Amino acid sequence: MSAAMLRxxxxxxxxxxxxxxxxxxxxxxxxxxxxxxxxxxWPEFFVDDCRYRLVPRENHERGLPLATxxxxxxxxxxxxxxxxxxTLFHDPYYQRHVVGAPLVRAFKPGRIESEANYAVxxxxxxxxxxxxxxxxxxxxxxxxxxGLKFESxxxxxxxxxxPNSIIYPI
Amino acid sequence: xxxxxxxAVFPDLxxxxxxxxxxxPFAAYTSETLHRRxxxxxxxxxxxxxxxxxxxxxxxxDFKRTVVGERSVILVRAQDGEVHVVENVCAHRGMSFxxxxxxxxxxxxxxxxxxxxxxxxxxxxxxxxxxVKQDGKVQGGMPADFKPAxxxxxKLRVAARGxxxxxxxxxxxxxxxxxxxxxxxxxxxxLFDGRALRLLGYNRQRIPGNWKLMQENIKDPYHPGLLHxxxxxxxxxxxxxxxxxxxxxxxxxxxxxxxxxxxxxxADVTQVSSFKADMKLxxxxxxxxxxxxxxxxxxxxxxxxxxxxxxxxxxxxxxTRHIQPDGHGAFDFVWTHFGFADDTPEMTERRLRQxxxxxxxxxxxxxxxxxxxxxxxxxxxxxxxxxxxxxxGTEVGxxxxxxxxxxxxxxxxxxxxxxxx
Numbered sequence: 001m002s003a004a005m006l007r008x009x010x011x012x013x014x015x016x017x018x019x020x021x022x023x024x025x026x027x028x029x030x031x032x033x034x035x036x037x038x039x040x041x042w043p044e045f046f047v048d049d050c051r052y053r054l055v056p057r058e059n060h061e062r063g064l065p066l067a068t069x070x071x072x073x074x075x076x077x078x079x080x081x082x083x084x085x086x087t088l089f090h091d092p093y094y095q096r097h098v099v100g101a102p103l104v105r106a107f108k109p110g111r112i113e114s115e116a117n118y119a120v121x122x123x124x125x126x127x128x129x130x131x132x133x134x135x136x137x138x139x140x141x142x143x144x145x146x147g148l149k150f151e152s153x154x155x156x157x158x159x160x161x162x163p164n165s166i167i168y169p170i
Numbered sequence: 171x172x173x174x175x176x177x178a179v180f181p182d183l184x185x186x187x188x189x190x191x192x193x194x195p196f197a198a199y200t201s202e203t204l205h206r207r208x209x210x211x212x213x214x215x216x217x218x219x220x221x222x223x224x225x226x227x228x229x230x231x232d233f234k235r236t237v238v239g240e241r242s243v244i245l246v247r248a249q250d251g252e253v254h255v256v257e258n259v260c261a262h263r264g265m266s267f268x269x270x271x272x273x274x275x276x277x278x279x280x281x282x283x284x285x286x287x288x289x290x291x292x293x294x295x296x297x298x299x300x301x302v303k304q305d306g307k308v309q310g311g312m313p314a315d316f317k318p319a320x321x322x323x324x325k326l327r328v329a330a331r332g333x334x335x336x337x338x339x340x341x342x343x344x345x346x347x348x349x350x351x352x353x354x355x356x357x358x359x360x361l362f363d364g365r366a367l368r369l370l371g372y373n374r375q376r377i378p379g380n381w382k383l384m385q386e387n388i389k390d391p392y393h394p395g396l397l398h399x400x401x402x403x404x405x406x407x408x409x410x411x412x413x414x415x416x417x418x419x420x421x422x423x424x425x426x427x428x429x430x431x432x433x434x435x436x437a438d439v440t441q442v443s444s445f446k447a448d449m450k451l452x453x454x455x456x457x458x459x460x461x462x463x464x465x466x467x468x469x470x471x472x473x474x475x476x477x478x479x480x481x482x483x484x485x486x487x488x489x490t491r492h493i494q495p496d497g498h499g500a501f502d503f504v505w506t507h508f509g510f511a512d513d514t515p516e517m518t519e520r521r522l523r524q525x526x527x528x529x530x531x532x533x534x535x536x537x538x539x540x541x542x543x544x545x546x547x548x549x550x551x552x553x554x555x556x557x558x559x560x561x562x563g564t565e566v567g568x569x570x571x572x573x574x575x576x577x578x579x580x581x582x583x584x585x586x587x588x589x590x591x
Contacts, residue, residue: 054531058271059371065522066371066507068531072523075452082449087400089537091544161502162375164543165536 015107023102023112023141026148031097031118034169039084042169043077047142050074051152054170056160057135068157068166080169090167094123095132097170102139110143111151118155120170122163133159133170176554186556191582192564192575193556196549198582199380204589205498208382211588212477213239213495218329218336218349220479220492221245221255223506225333225367231274231289236504237494238337238478242266243326244278245335248289255337256291257324278323291323332362334490350475351418357425357473361483363464366511370522373505375530379542380549381477381493381501382581387538388474389424389577391415392561397541398534400527403449404457406430406485406534413572420587421566421580422476428572430469456527458520459485476581486517487524499546503539505529 015023026045033041046052054069071077100117107113115138122132135157142151155170184204187193198204213219219238222245226234233246235258242258258268260280267280277294278287286295296318301311326337329346336346347355377384387393394407401407410431417424451457461469465483473481480491488509494502505528509521528535549555559582562574566583569576 056372056374062371064369064371065518066373066525067522068373068529069526070522071526072455073453076456076526078452079456082452083400083533087398087403088533089397090540160372160374162373162530164375164377164530164539166531167536 013104013107015104015112019107019112020102020104022148023104023114026141026150027099027102027116027137030150031099035094035096037094039081039169042081043074045150046074046077046153047144047149047151048074050077050150051154052077052150052169053152053154054166055154055156057156057158058160060154060156068162077169084167088167090165091124093125093168095168096121096123096129099137112139112141112148114139114141118170130163131159132163133157133166135159135170179552179554181554186586190564191566191579191586192560193558194578194582195553195556197553198585199382199546199549200498200553202498205380205495207589208477209239209495214241215340216343217340217477218338218343218346218475219477220475220490221335221337223333223367223369223490223508224253224330224335225369225508226272226506227253229274231276232272233268233275233289234272235268235270236492238326238339240495241339242268243337244268245337246275246289252290253328253330253335254290255326255328255335256287257326257339259324260285261293261321261323262296287323291325293318293322332359332364333367334358334362350423351420353416354418354423354425354473354475357416357427357471358475358481360464360466360471361473361481361488368509368511368513368518370507370509370518370525373507373529375503375505375539376496376500377503377539377542378500379546380498381495382585383542383545384480384491384493384501384503384538385474385476385581386578387542388426388472388480389581390575391426391428391572391577392575393541394534397537400533404451406457411572413570415569415572415574415577417566417568417577417580420584421577422584424474424577424580426470426472426572426577427468428470429467455523456533458523460517460520462486462517474577474581476584482528484527485524486520487528488521489525489528499550503530 030045052071053067055067059066098119102114102116105113115136117136120133121129123129135155138154140151141148181197184195184197186195221236222234227247230247230249230251233244235244243255244258245255247253258266260267262285263282265280265282284297288294299312301308326339327341329336331346350358395402408431412429414427470484478493482489489505489507492504507525509518527533559575559578562576566576566580
């Protein structure tokens with residue numbers, strides 16, 4: 001591979017363009033999926049033995065283990081989807097993710113550690129669009145025979161005072 | 171039946187339909203004037219309010235900023251190890267000087283003019299108090315009769331029991347144990363039995379509804395099996411759960427005590443139409459429940475201590491839920507999850523996993539915030555109307571079943587006694 005195809009990101013980790021492109025595509029498709037209302041799409045971004053955590057920044061930075069949501073398998077993500085669809089009463093809303101460019105923190109073939117800023121806007125049926133949850137994703141992404149998947153995704157959010165409740169996946 | 175429209179949609183005065191409290195005026199939730207009277211009479215006088223756990227401030231100098239009602243206070247451990255609560259308002263210019271939410275300090279200094287206080291709230295430093303010497307003359311300074319001892323931070327009375335700290339602006343408040351009363355103290359001591367607590371972390375949510383609605387939510391055993399269908403679907407809530415409702419003698423505090431039913435299929439004992447007997451969790455670890463010796467039978471005890479806090483034990487998940495009002499139409503709800511210092515790593519993991527059921531995104535709690543917001547919307551649009559809390563009759567008393575709204579009626583009996591006095 002020529003030097004021109006290697007990209008030095010801010011953390012100084014070289015990653016080939018094709019892999020970086022696939023990573024960007026994964027982030028974009030995830031954002032599309034969690035905004036689509038088709039919740040079944042969400043668990044499919046993860047490997048079976050995965051971690052998904054939604055954590056207030058306060059707990060993250062103080063080393064406190066509590067998460068707002070903490071799932072330890074793709075099965076738990078599917079259980080969440082069932083809850084969203086069948087059991088969790090909530091005032092319906094749209095959500096819209098805006099995700100920044102991924103910053104690669106570590107890379108070896110088949111495994112990427114990366115992060116990205118995100119902002120989620122919430123729009124209720126009779127109200128304006130408001131900032132709902134902002135933070136950053138801390139990810140471990142692995143190559144599988146179905147393409148890149150999340151081995152773990154931790155959403156650490158600044159918006160510690162949650163506007164009432166979080167129902168849909170961030 | 172069509173009810174006639176009243177003379178005024180927005181009545182000037184609160185009016186109850188009877189001497190009882192089974193029909194609660196919407197206006198009890200919509201008036202800023204009444205809200206301020208509630209702050210005075212429930213949060214600032216004659217009541218103990220929750221401020222935190224000793225485990226949050228384990229070392230001398232550790233502090234946590236929190237509130238009593240709508241007043242910012244600091245919970246702090248002094249150098250001698252004693253716990254103090256002081257108001258976060260500088261004696262000089264009234265600045266709410268402490269901006270960090272937690273930390274460790276040797277003393278407190280207001281950044282505006284560097285007035286300095288001990289961790290106990292005593293004023294110990296005033297810059298230029300004696301003035302400035304210039305050309306052989308002393309210029310300015312505080313008056314000669316200025317007494318630092320009279321100008322400390324406002325100190326609250328503090329009571330701690332089982333690692334839980336309460337505070338009161340009212341130094342004549344009755345002892346904490348008398349405030350809770352023997353019936354509630356029994357369940358308080360069951361959870362906080364003297365074992366050291368381990369802080370697991372926080373969740374915070376702002377709920378756009380009147381603060382009393384959260385007390386009522388946890389005094390309402392009617393809704394869990396109906397609103398929280400997740401509970402029902404996965405067998406955690408069953409109509410054959412053995413249950414008990416108890417109150418203190420004033421009916422302001424309550425405990426909902428339940429023991430999970432074991433016999434027969436859940437489908438035989440539920441009346442919920444959405445119940446699906448064949449529904450199984452993909453990952454059953456959400457409900458990896460292990461009975462603990464201190465439970466002494468009940469699998470869930472939800473304790474409401476009026477006005478400021480809820481103590482949760484739902485199987486292995488334990489937390490405090492702090493109600494922090496912000497005007498009549500909103501409150502912040504702060505969840506502090508904890509475990510016990512002697513928990514095994516597996517038990518800690520279990521508590522953290524079961525925490526998925528609770529909090530602002532929880533399988534059986536997110537919907538509580540939602541319904542509270544929508545009740546408030548209903549109240550605001552027609553304050554002349556009233557709610558109905560008549561399940562189980564119109565009286566107030568302890569019961570050995572859950573098919574009643576007696577705890578809500580009890581709370582409003584107390585509310586009327588205090589607010590109409």
